Amino acid sequence: MKAHVDRDKCISCGLCASICPDVFEMDEEDISVVIVDEIPKDSESCSIDSQEGCPTDAIIVDE
Numbered sequence: 441m442k443a444h445v446d447r448d449k450c451i452s453c454g455l456c457a458s459i460c461p462d463v464f465e466m467d468e469e470d471i472s473v474v475i476v477d478e479i480p481k482d483s484e485s486c487s488i489d490s491q492e493g494c495p496t497d498a499i500i501v502d503e
């Protein structure tokens with residue numbers, strides 16, 4: 441399972457980095473970045489929650 445953030449859509453709310461810090465981090469421009477290639481098993485649930493909770497649909501999580 442992998443995650444991707446569309447930088448153009450991210451509005452820097454911080455939700456994903458807050459609820460799923462092993463996958464998402466805010467970079468120096470305060471835009472979310474994915475910090476792993478493969479999502480660790482124990483972060484799959486919070487990655488999906490991030491995708492569903494992102495206010496601008498900037499996150500894509502797929503197999």
Ligand code: SF4
Nearest residue numbers: 450451453454456494
């Ligand atoms: S939840 Fe969406 S808008 Fe908020 S920081 Fe993460 S990617 Fe950006």
